[in-house]
Amino acid sequence: MPAGPEEKVNLLGLDRAGLERFFVDLGEKPFRARQILQWIHQRGVTDFADMTDLSMALRQRLDARARMTPPSIISEQCSDDGTVKWLMGTEGGNAVETVYIPEPSRGTLCISSQVGCMLNCTFCSTATQGFSRNLSAAEIIGQVWQAATTLGHERHGQRRITNVVFMGMGEPMLNLEAVKPALSLLRDDLAYGLASRRVTISTAGVIPGIDDLAEGVEFALAVSLHAADNELRSRLVPLNRKYPVEELIEACKRYTRGHHRRSVTFEYTMIDGVNDQPQHARALVRRLSCLPCKINLIPFNPFPGTPFKPSSGETIYEFQKITRAAGLITTVRKTRGEDIDAACGQLVGKLLSPSQRRLLVQQQLARQAVAS
Ligand code: SAH
Secondary structure (H helix, E strand, C coil), X not given: CCCCCXXXXXXXXXXXXXXXXXXXXXXXXXXXXXXXXXXXXXXXXXXXXXXXXXXXXXXXXXXXXXXXXXCEEEEEEECCCCCEEEEEEECCCEEEEEEEEEECCEEEEECCCEEECCCCCCCCHHHHHCEEEECCHHHHHHHHHHHHHHHCCEECCEECCCEEEECCCCCHHHCHHHHHHHHHHHHCCCCCCCCHHHEEEEECCCHHHHHHHHCCCCCEEEEECCCCCHHHHHHHCXXXXXXXXXXXXXXXXXXXXXXXXXXXXXXXXXXCCCCCCHHHHHHHHHHHCCCCEEEEEEECCCCCCCCCCECCXXXXXXXXXXXXXXXXXXXXXXXXXXXXXXXXXXXXXXXCCHHHHHHHHHHHHHHHHHHC
C-alpha cells in the first residue's frame, strides 16, 4: 500500500548525507542524492515526475515513499525599502516569519528556527507569543527554498540571497538537531552554495550549543549580549541565570581559539535609560577586551505593550564612541522594513494574535486542499 502523505519522508529537509542514506535504504546508489539536491534546491522542483534524469521506475518508487513539501506562503508584505516579510505556514497549523533584506552589495535572508520562543527576553515581541515547537529541518530550509523560489535565485546574474542569518523567531541553539542539516544544505554547492562565513547563527547565549558548533565548520556566530553585567543581563535575557556572562564570554573565546578567521559579533539592543549609558559602554569594553569580536548596536524596535523605548541617536553615538575609543569595532544596525514590522524583535506582526494566525493558517490549508 502506498504511504499516506504524512508517512512520506519530506526530502526537502535531508542534507546530502541524509539523502545518501535514504537512497541506500531504497537499494539505490548514493549518487542519486546529488541529482535530487539540485532538482529540489537549485531548480525548485517538487514533483518527482519532472525529474527527467531519473528512470520512470525510480520516480514512481520515490513518489510512493517521499515528498517535497515546503512551508506555504500565507502572506507577503513588501516594505518601501525593498524588505519583504513572509508569514509561512508550517505543518500542523503553525506559522513563522521570514524576512528578506536587500542591500546594494548583498541580500540577507533572516529565517526562523522555532515557532515562538521559550527564552522570554523582556524586550522581544516573539516572547509575547510563547513557545509552540521546534521547526523541522524541512521547515527551516524550506523558508530559504520559498524565498529563493519567490524572488528568483538570481537577478542580473547576481545571487539574490547571499547571506542567511538565524535571527528570526526562536533560539537556533535549542534546535540544533534540525538546524544542522539546514546549515549543511546552505553550504552545499549542489543546494545553496553559501560560504560558511555568510551564514550567521545568533544565540541568546546557549553555551552547550556554542561549544557544539565550535567543533564543526566555521559558521559566523552572533551572541545577543545586551548587557555586560549579570544583574542587568538576567533582567533582559533570563537565560543569563543559567549561563552567566563570564561563562558565556569564555565559551566565545573557546569558539574563536585556534581559528584565526573566527570572530564573534555581539548584538546589543539599545534601550533608553536601561543599558545605554556610558557606564554600560565601559562595562562592555571591560568584558570584551582580549576576544576577537565586533559589536553591533541595534536601536530597540518598539512593539505594542512594551514598556521600553529606543535610545536616542545621540546616546547610541556616544556609546559607540566609548567602545571605539577602546579599540572595539562597533557598528550601528540600520533598521529595515519598519513599515511592515519586519525589524529585529518585531516578528509576529501586531495585526495577528495567535488565534488570528491559526485561523489564517487553517484558511490557507483549506484553500490548498481545494486547489489540489
Ligand atoms: N534567539 C536568538 C535569535 C533571535 S533574535 C538570539 O537571541 O540571538 C535576533 C536579534 O534581535 C537578537 O539579538 C535579539 O536580541 C534582537 N532583538 C529582539 N527583540 C528586539 C527588539 N525589540 N529590538 C531590537 N532588537 C531586538
